[in-house]
Amino acid sequence: MAAVEAGIAIVGGAGAFVTDALTWLLTESGSRVVGSYRDFATLEAALRDGAQAPDVAVVDAEDPGAGPPAVSALRRAYPDLKILLLCELVSPALVGCVIDEHVDGVVLKADAPAEMIVALRHVLEGRAVMPRGWHEASLEREAVVRVLSTREREVLELAAAGLSNKEIAERLVISINTVKFHLRGIYCSLGVHNRVQASRAMTPGP
């Protein structure tokens, strides 16, 4: 496995064990892990305290501490940082996150460890890499996006991630009533009656 000549930060990773396993894997390949962080806030704090800034961040897309919100925060704070997402499944919501936040690569957790190193190399050389199932998930998202406004789509992506109306309102800096208003619009456009049905349009599976 060829080493990756860049500083790598690991963000999230559903528990210390997974984070340690990832760190070990990357270090074993000769790559340089500059730090592993529970979430975006921890990474921010470490950088303020003088930790080495990473060239690329490997983010766990399904970890509650990381995931799409951490990706948005990372992108806003570090526009040039390369971001590689690890995920179990490519959902339409994940496609949305990759497009909106200019994510550089997505690797499936089911892939062999060597695949992650290959993906990292592509990303560091200026190419974006997407996993198998990407095209299908993009088409599903496309179908949803075409009937929703940008704001409605943002609200739906957050609702599909399991956020409550209050949390969505805080994230988007709008009132709860506005969130409710958008949700009604979403239900109407998608022809569904509740947030679970609406979320299904943004999540994989039948």
Add this chain to the structure above:
Amino acid sequence: MALTLIGGQRLLREATANLLAREDGLRVLTTFESVAEYREARSELPPAVVLLDCEENNEARWQGDIGELCSPFAEGRIVVHCSEIREDLIRCAIDHGVSGVILKSYTTKQTRDAIAYIATGRTVMPAGWQRVLAGPAYKPLGLSPRQRQILALVAQGRGNEEIATELELSPNTVKFHIRELYSRLGVRNRVEAANEYAQMNRGGG
């Protein structure tokens, strides 16, 4: 990994073929002048990856080529080979679901690596490809959320009264929105509006 090259100037096409054929794990099956010639030949041994040379300034040519190659019955993974990130070309490639876009500025090794990655069923794009999706042509018409909402209902064949009840609006407000909707879509009646809506959802507009 079997590779087929289509399009571009003969000299460059054959030079690229020779260069890639020397790379580890790559085998160039054939090179074709055009998509038509490739279809005609219909080889028994389909390639894993088809590298389509798209000359940026020949828009009609690459549009036709990408469209024709990316049919549901396409054999092999289609990859666009071009010199720069030209917005309409990348957008056309994405809309047709190509498996990758490879820039001619890549080194031979980088090109080889990208092709190898694509051959495994994954997708490779130039970094920052997402930017082209933010262009004006990609925004679904200039409709407000309410108008989109009403259009969706009109397309389901619902009447003004039903739409009004559903959205808790007065029938006059619905009529007002629909008139505005017609003018923005450039249509004259509900059927044309519904067709426009179906067109949007098929990815035509």
